[in-house]
Amino acid sequence: MTQTTPLRTDSEPAVEMLRVATAGSVDDGKSTLIGRLLYDSKAIFEDQLASVEDTSRRRGNAHTDLSLLTDGLRAEREQGITIDVAYRYFATPRRKFVIADTPGHIQYTRNMVTGASTADVAMVLVDARKGLLEQSRRHAFLASLLGIPHLVVCVNKMDLVGYDRAVFEAIRTEFAEFAARLDVPDLTFIPVSALNGDNIVTRGTNMPWYEGSSLMHHLEEVHVASDRNLVDVRFPVQYVLRPRDGEHRDYRGYAGTVAAGVLRPGDEVVVLPSGFTTRIAGIDGPDGPVAAAFPPMSVAVRLTDDLDVSRGDMICRPDNRPRTGQDLRAMVCWLAADADLRPGATYALKHTTRTVRARVGEVRYRLDVNTGHRDTECGALALNDIGRVTLRTTAPLFHDTYRRNRATGSFILVDEATNNTVGAGMLLDDAP
Amino acid sequence: MSYRLAHLKSLEAEGLHIIREVAAEFENPVLLFSGGKDSIVMLHLAVKAFAPCPPPFPVMHVDTGHNFPEVIDLRDRRTTEAGVQLIVASVQESIDAGRVVEETGPRASRNRLQTTTLLDAIDKHRFDAVFGGARRDEEKARAKERVFSFRDEFGQWDPKNQRPELWNLYNGRHRPGEHIRVFPLSNWTELDIWQYIADEGIELPPLYYAHRRTVFERDGMLLAVTGFVTLQDGERPFEETVRFRTIGDATGTGAVRSTAADAREVAVEIAATRITERGATRADDRVSEAGMEDRKREGYF
Numbered sequence: 135m136t137q138t139t140p141l142r143t144d145s146e147p148a149v150e151m152l153r154v155a156t157a158g159s160v161d162d163g164k165s166t167l168i169g170r171l172l173y174d175s176k177a178i179f180e181d182q183l184a185s186v187e188d189t190s191r192r193r194g195n196a197h198t199d200l201s202l203l204t205d206g207l208r209a210e211r212e213q214g215i216t217i218d219v220a221y222r223y224f225a226t227p228r229r230k231f232v233i234a235d236t237p238g239h240i241q242y243t244r245n246m247v248t249g250a251s252t253a254d255v256a257m258v259l260v261d262a263r264k265g266l267l268e269q270s271r272r273h274a275f276l277a278s279l280l281g282i283p284h285l286v287v288c289v290n291k292m293d294l295v296g297y298d299r300a301v302f303e304a305i306r307t308e309f310a311e312f313a314a315r316l317d318v319p320d321l322t323f324i325p326v327s328a329l330n331g332d333n334i335v336t337r338g339t340n341m342p343w344y345e346g347s348s349l350m351h352h353l354e355e356v357h358v359a360s361d362r363n364l365v366d367v368r369f370p371v372q373y374v375l376r377p378r379d380g381e382h383r384d385y386r387g388y389a390g391t392v393a394a395g396v397l398r399p400g401d402e403v404v405v406l407p408s409g410f411t412t413r414i415a416g417i418d419g420p421d422g423p424v425a426a427a428f429p430p431m432s433v434a435v436r437l438t439d440d441l442d443v444s445r446g447d448m449i450c451r452p453d454n455r456p457r458t459g460q461d462l463r464a465m466v467c468w469l470a471a472d473a474d475l476r477p478g479a480t481y482a483l484k485h486t487t488r489t490v491r492a493r494v495g496e497v498r499y500r501l502d503v504n505t506g507h508r509d510t511e512c513g514a515l516a517l518n519d520i521g522r523v524t525l526r527t528t529a530p531l532f533h534d535t536y537r538r539n540r541a542t543g544s545f546i547l548v549d550e551a552t553n554n555t556v557g558a559g560m561l562l563d564d565a566p
Numbered sequence: 567m568s569y570r571l572a573h574l575k576s577l578e579a580e581g582l583h584i585i586r587e588v589a590a591e592f593e594n595p596v597l598l599f600s601g602g603k604d605s606i607v608m609l610h611l612a613v614k615a616f617a618p619c620p621p622p623f624p625v626m627h628v629d630t631g632h633n634f635p636e637v638i639d640l641r642d643r644r645t646t647e648a649g650v651q652l653i654v655a656s657v658q659e660s661i662d663a664g665r666v667v668e669e670t671g672p673r674a675s676r677n678r679l680q681t682t683t684l685l686d687a688i689d690k691h692r693f694d695a696v697f698g699g700a701r702r703d704e705e706k707a708r709a710k711e712r713v714f715s716f717r718d719e720f721g722q723w724d725p726k727n728q729r730p731e732l733w734n735l736y737n738g739r740h741r742p743g744e745h746i747r748v749f750p751l752s753n754w755t756e757l758d759i760w761q762y763i764a765d766e767g768i769e770l771p772p773l774y775y776a777h778r779r780t781v782f783e784r785d786g787m788l789l790a791v792t793g794f795v796t797l798q799d800g801e802r803p804f805e806e807t808v809r810f811r812t813i814g815d816a817t818g819t820g821a822v823r824s825t826a827a828d829a830r831e832v833a834v835e836i837a838a839t840r841i842t843e844r845g846a847t848r849a850d851d852r853v854s855e856a857g858m859e860d861r862k863r864e865g866y867f
């Protein structure tokens with residue numbers, strides 16, 4: 135299983151990609167755990183290892199500090215903590231993994247939200263000696279808010295509690311009770327020692343009482359194919375392909391990434407906002423015509439009628455349309471340090487391939503990400519705050535709830551003066 | 567049907583999405599094209615993203631003048647086939663114009679000088695988006711770089727002040743004079759690149775495959791004997807069967823001993839290799855642990 139490579143011949147099934155977001159408090163052992171996954175899957179090269187061994191020795195560490203493998207920028211090296219989202223890659227013969235590695239401290243909620251936005255699986259670390267901290271609850275809460283369907287809780291440093299089953303079980307029980315109030319469809323607990331490698335890649339012999347999979351094995355097996363929405367056809371038009379001359383003069387293709395559903399030639403579709411109904415004449419994939427397009431494929435759709443379709447339009451099925459409107463209700467995570475989100479402020483809002491302006495209506499409440507408490511008196515959202523807001527846009531958006539579709543239920547807010555990305559939004563039900 | 571996408575096809579789809587997003591939102595993008603494997607894959611994606619139209623932006627080669635002729639040959643053929651305009655930004659011209667000073671000595675390299683030539687060209691052509699072939703797996707400082715990476719009016723990157731990047735909603739807004747570096751291959755690894763080249767049957771300069779060549783050893787690396795380097799005392803040329811893992815300035819690009827004759831065989835070798843691409847073959851990257859971060863801040867690729 136620790137073999138290097140997902141090399142395949144053409145007859146073998148293709149390797150799938152899995153995106154994992156990690157969060158953990160400083161010193162929970164996250165860097166060590168990721169370093170161990172990279173090391174044991176042989177994604178670490180000798181020269182990187184040599185540099186880490188060298189640094190460990192210079193710092194007087196007794197053993198090679200695998201956490202140094204994942205410390206990136208100089209500022210972080212100086213401070214000795216991880217301050218930004220970093221992406222790591224490793225592969226087994228089964229899957230290719232992208233890890234979004236984020237710091238766990240509350241001051242970095244925005245980084246966690248960023249890393250979690252595209253993740254299939256969230257991995258939360260808990261220090262076995264400390265048990266469930268406020269931070270662990272926050273990580274689970276954010277994973278659920280960001281719609282990550284699979285949560286893996288690694289109870290780390292089991293070696294420091296004598297590999298005691300009771301310690302693990304107590305943490306598991308407490309965490310599960312708390313998570314029952316969240317929207318986490320799949321919750322798994324694994325007792326590990328990142329330092330010694332117990333239950334990381336192989337089960338090892340220190341915890342015979344544990345009957346589940348190693349972390350690596352779990353990540354290879356976790357079933358994510360059904361997480362995608364294959365029901366509601368949503369195709370945001372990204373770019374219009376229209377050769378001006380030459381042999382393809384008559385070609386009209388609407389290029390984009392399938393946000394949800396399955397499109398097939400012959401399907402009846404409606405183009406929003408015009409509302410015209412037509413059929414799909416053909417779908418061109420990166421290698422030529424395809425019989426079906428599904429997320430996250432990037433294709434060009436040809437229609438049987440010559441309609442006026444442009445970027446920001448949405449192709450869907452006539453009997454299954456997104457919500458259309460200018461009044462939005464959303465959970466927003468505020469990402470900016472220099473200004474708060476306040477009622478009356480306007481921002482550029484990017485949703486699928488459509489960019490509009492939006493004015494903030496009200497900030498209904500701010501959520502305490504540690505306790506779930508709703509503060510209705512806050513009036514504004516500051517850096518790292520998450521709260522429920524209403525927005526009014528200058529033009530209608532074609533959208534779904536984030537729960538139903540992450541691609542058509544998410545948006546970003548951009549400050550038009552600084553051009554910074556200042557807010558991340560997840561659309562809610564229309565009900566107040 | 568299972569409606570599953572193999573990981574290379576997911577990476578390809580992500581790349582197409584990013585490239586089209588840039589074409590839709592920017593006025594004047596350019597794709598950096600060195601004739602190396604990453605830029606060839608990037609151009610391959612750009613061609614797919616807009617087929618049957620040609621990519622709606624030019625490509626630019628920042629030319630150190632220290633080239634392998636096979637690379638220039640393929641550069642010219644590929645850009646013609648793709649139907650894109652080729653702009654050459656010349657480091658030699660930057661030297662002649664006094665914008666930069668040529669390094670001297672037997673270890674002189676033009677690698678660092680490229681930054682000035684690149685930034686001058688971005689300024690001159692008023693490019694607002696610049697596609698680069700960098701990957702996050704290449705190096706620690708790159709692991710945190712965004713797909714849309716903001717550059718101020720001096721072309722500088724501020725690693726501590728990067729825009730959050732969520733979902734696939736990229737923020738390309740900038741003021742005149744500023745630009746965005748865009749990395750469609752961010753999530754690819756070296757192995758992904760080779761497997762994709764093999765799957766797609768993409769042509770690369772023959773240097774990437776095993777061939778006989780006169781080389782010499784310096785700092786544990788094999789360097790090609792070319793007109794651009796001066797052998798030092800004790801350095802002795804010899805024949806070896808080698809291939810290159812990266813292709814940059816001919817003075818600083820190292821070769822590795824190899825018998826891999828095609829992309830599939832290279833992929834097998836890479837999978838078994840225990841040394842990173844940069845560690846093995848880029849003389850200038852080995853200067854310091856923080857070398858890349860410093861150069862990136864200044865505006866390097």
Ligand SMILES: Nc1nc2c(ncn2[C@@H]2O[C@H](COP(=O)(O)OP(=O)(O)O)[C@@H](O)[C@H]2O)c(=O)[nH]1
Pocket residue numbers: 158159160161162163164165166167201290291292293294326327328329330
């Ligand atoms: N005994 C023991 N120590 C660990 C384990 N995992 C990490 N550590 C140590 O805990 C400290 C913090 O680990 P690190 O990975 O840097 O934590 P991070 O801040 O969460 O990234 C380091 O001294 C590690 O060696 C473990 O499983 N057992």
